[in-house]
Amino acid sequence: MGKSQKRGRAGRLVRQVAIAALAVIVLLTIGGAGWQASLPHDHLEVVSPGALDVDAEVTGSWTVGALTVVADDARVRIQEAGRTVWSSSPGRAFIMATTGETTWEEHRGYFWPDVEIGTQFENQSVETIRRDGEALRITGRLSAGDPGRDGRSVRYRLRIIPRGEGGAIAELSADAVDSIAWVTGRGAGSAVHGLGAQFTSFDLGGDLIPLVVREQGVGRGEQPLSLLADLTNRSAAGSEYSTYAARASFVTEDLRGFRLDPDQPASHAFAVADLRADDRVTVQSWAPSMRIELTSGATPLDLITEQSAGVERPEIAGWTSAGVIVGLQGGSEQVRRKLDTLLTAGARIAGVWLQDWTGQRTTSFGQRLWWTWQLDQQRYPDWNQLVAELAARDLAVTTYVNPFLVDADAKNDDTIRNLWAEARGAGYLVTDSSGQPYLLDQGGYEASLVDLSDPQARSWFADVIAEEVLTDGVEGFMADFGEGLPFDAALAHGPAELRHNEWPRLWAETVETACHRAGKPDCVTWFRSGALGQQEHASLYWAGDQLTSWGKEDGLASALSAMLSAGVSGWPLVHSDVGGYTSIDAVVKDYTRSPELLQRWSELEAFGVLMRTHEGNRPAQNTQVYESPDIAEAFAAMTRVYAALAPYRRHVIAEAVETGVPALRHGWLVAPKSAAATVDSQFFLGADVLVAPVLSEGADTVEVTFPPGTWIHLLTGVEYRGQATRTVDAPLGTPAAFVRADSSWADPLRDAMFAR
Structure with a gap:
């Protein structure tokens, strides 16, 4: 080890001790109750x-x-x-x-x-x-x-x-x-499910839950991160009920x-x-x-179907089931190099997600994007050639956009329009009480929201997305944010307090319009914020910005909780970022994605509705799917599992779009009178595939509660009798996933897994 490395480690240790001591001093000085009262x-x-x-x-x-x-x-x-x-x-x-x-x-x-x-x-x-x-x-x-x-x-x-x-x-x-x-x-003790993407447990009974869309927080109670996030960034930890997708919709166990x-x-x-x-x-x-x-309803499935009746949901392009959508960035050459590593490892890839197409900036939080919504020609000088190369490989290109605009003058790029200035001049920005554009702190820069309450502003921004984002060869994008409208904002139509929770729906309407104007009605878009009525304009969601951890508060386990609760709240197609997103150096603990966490998250999403990776906010500090041949090969194996499920998944997704019944189902929906109905740590993909993901670091077995019937392990072929809880081996690379033996899908799925 060189002297500079030793000095770096020593300096970091000093910082860790200093911040830990500071936290203790603050708590001792103001007391636990005083600390809590001093924060929002x-x-x-x-x-x-x-x-x-x-x-x-x-x-x-x-x-x-x-x-x-x-x-x-x-x-x-x-x-x-x-x-x-x-x-x-x-x-x-x-x-x-x-x-x-x-x-x-x-x-x-x-x-x-x-x-x-x-x-x-x-x-x-x-x-x-x-x-x-x-x-x-x-x-x-x-x-x-x-x-x-x-x-x-x-x-x-x-x-x-x-x-x-x-x-x-x-x-x-x-x-x-x-x-x-x-x-x-409700019947005494009858469980309550839903209320949006909730991260606690599937049964929400006993809770007092605010229904407001907002940032979900960093840590959400996981320690020591939450303490430090609250102390240093004004309650940035959030709470157990902070969510991007709150919704006044629930179902009870008594149907x-x-x-x-x-x-x-x-x-x-x-x-x-x-x-x-x-x-x-x-x-x-x-x-x-x-x-x-x-x-x-007569059954839980009947109840969800009846509650969702009358809603026409957009369909999902079938190519999304053929392989992973891999998140890559860094410019054309880095994208090519990373992609080649994965393809050489045998990964099944359906598309690439190039979120930094619009340019990247560095903040104290990590790598962020330029919200100017036009191509960064310095980062991607051969964009058209790159897109054509990917199309020749039968790979779809997806990008990124959100409903904010930043003043493009700060980017010093004279090749692009200043959309913020255009919107300000036309009166298309959300304003403050003085009538000026409402500048919202984003942690290192400010941005303004397009006023989605104004049909003319929505139409203008839909044109921007159609013309600047959905260019030739681009088949979709992450439609991020949607939860940030201030309650004291001035809008063209309606009071902010009645439009805040509706903002995600207005955002989805804008995106839907943009896709149609671009001549791409089957454009693939995915949202993290959710509102009542949004499912008529958008089908695909993700569970938010999880921490790169195992925690039930904000890590891998919390993602599963959010997907299951969202599923019975009107969002039947939900996935999560493979590996999580938020990585924080809390000094006393550096939250980064380990190879094991990445693998386990890959195993979960291999049985999900969409498999999509994210490099995270600190790519260099976190394990990436292309990082080494061993990691790439392990990840590639899970993409082949995902692809092998494609016909079955398309069947399940089609049912979800038609009926509103979630693709990822809690046991209560599939086997309501069995012991599986009370287990939150496993799920069903459709009616016939049961998955018990490993959610704990270092574990190589998992407890599986089987419903009635016989269940066949999809990867090993071992049969398990139902109506029992069994300990099943689940070493890395062999997730505990089973098909119902009497299902018409049993033989096709086993054959597909054998041939993958």
């Missing part, structure tokens, strides 16, 4: 249901279309075809309201709500129930305080309407309130579904889901009205 965090208040008083004169039952509404002195419920679509909790109000307000702190896409409730109208009376055309109208009062005494009250209105695809629509509103809440009863109508502006208001009581779910929205879709 979610401050949530929610109304709890009070008493329900149903007037004796209105008890009875009513038929509305296929629905039967029953009211007795303890509760109200909606039934259809012998099933309960919705029920209130016995003796408890099912509509409440409050006055008050929510204020926000924001920093680099992190948003922390501070909810203050004034008057709580927690008690409910049902005074009239009568027909209203093809609906049933229920009215009464919501009152504050002791229901036995006179106090403040407000009137509410509820209309129950048959939903054309099955189930019911509940339209409710109240006078002179700031928030309104709806309660869905009831709830979703806010995405076409109603109020549905995109900030909301809180209260799951702390074991017999109900309360959703409180900071708007004076709600329009809710209520559904039920």
Whole structure:
């Protein structure tokens, strides 16, 4: 070792000790509670249901279309075809309201709500129930305080309407309130699933969850990173409920579904889901009205299908199943060299993802991009030739874009347009309260959002993407961001507080328009932020920016949790970055991607809906799939597994697009009455392939809980009897994946694996 290397290591050790000591000093000085209070965090208040008083004169039952509404002195419920679509909790109000307000702190896409409730109208009376055309109208009062005494009250209105695809629509509103809440009863202890891409567990019961799209955070509780991220970067760790894709949509184990109508502006208001009581779910929205879709099903799959009915989702190009989309960057020659290494190793590659096509800049966080959305001709001087070479190899080219613009003058490139200046001149940028472009800190530079609330701005930006991004030979891109609209922004149309959670849908609409204008309606795009109604404009998502770690908070295990919860929330096609994205040198611990982590993540995504790699924010410090012959060969083997599954995967994806049933399924969806229904650490690809990924460092076995039947290991051919939990060998390169023995896919998949 040279002297300079020794000095470097010694210097780093000194820094580690110094920062660790600083952290300890800070904590000892201000105390744990003081430290927490000094940082932005979610401050949530929610109304709890009070008493329900149903007037004796209105008890009875009513038929509305296929629905039967029953009211007795303890509760109200909606039934259809012998099933309960919705029920209130016995003796408890099912509509409440409050006055008050929510204020926000924001920093680099992190948003922390501070909810203050004034008057709580927690008690409910049902005074009239009568027909209203093809609906049933229920009215009464919501009152504050002791229901036995006179106090403040407000009137509410509820209309129950048959939903054309099955189930019911509940339209409710109240006078002179700031928030309104709806309660869905559930069987005691009945699990709750969904609410977007959630990273904790598949059963969300017991939690209080803010429904706001925002940066997911770095660490999200994993230590010591989260402590240091919060101390040095203003709560950048996020929380266990921080997510790019929150959604007011859930299903319960007793087969009831709830979703806010995405076409109603109020549905995109900030909301809180209260799951702390074991017999109900309360959703409180900071708007004076709600329009809710209520559904039920005979099985979990039926429930998801019914809840998703009526949605037309874009199809996914079939080439994405033929092989990996490998993330490469660094300019033409580096792309060629890295690609050749993988092809020599025998990798099955369907496309390349060149995110740095628009240029790269270095910040304290790592390697970032120039958000000017035009080709960087210095980095890719022979772009057209490179794209043609890749096309000749039958490799699709994909790139990158997001809804931000930066002032291009800082790039000093006189060959490109200044799109930021063009948008400012046309009035197409989100502005602050003074009417100036809202400049948002990105950690080393500032950027402005295109005002997607303005149809003219959306049209202009769609043209930019069609002309500048989707050039000849480019077949798609990562459609990044979508969660960063400030709540105090000024927009062309509508208040920011009602458009913040809708922004991902507006972004997806813009991208969809761009693809059609470029003459590429089957353009492959993937999103990380998610909103109600977005699935009509985009089918493919990824689970966000995971840490290059194994952690359940923000690493490999968390990606699986997010994909499973998103799947029952309306996003049936979700994948994750192979190897994770976020790499941080926290000094006391350097979070980097190891060869083992890369391999295990590859094994998981080999059985996913899309296999795509990412070099990460610090490429040089992290293991890459092309780094050495051994690593490339191990990765290539998993791409061949992925490709071998192509016919089956296309079948599963087609079903997901048609029905809304997720491609990656929790055991509850496939075998709801078996022990597999309670296991979060394994998943099904479709109905017939069971996968138990290794999620722990150093492990070479994995626990597998088999549903009923016989299951055949896809790679070894060993048969396992169902209705049991077994320890299965899973050395690197041999993931624990099984096909149902009585499936029509069993022989084709085993043959494909043998021939790969």
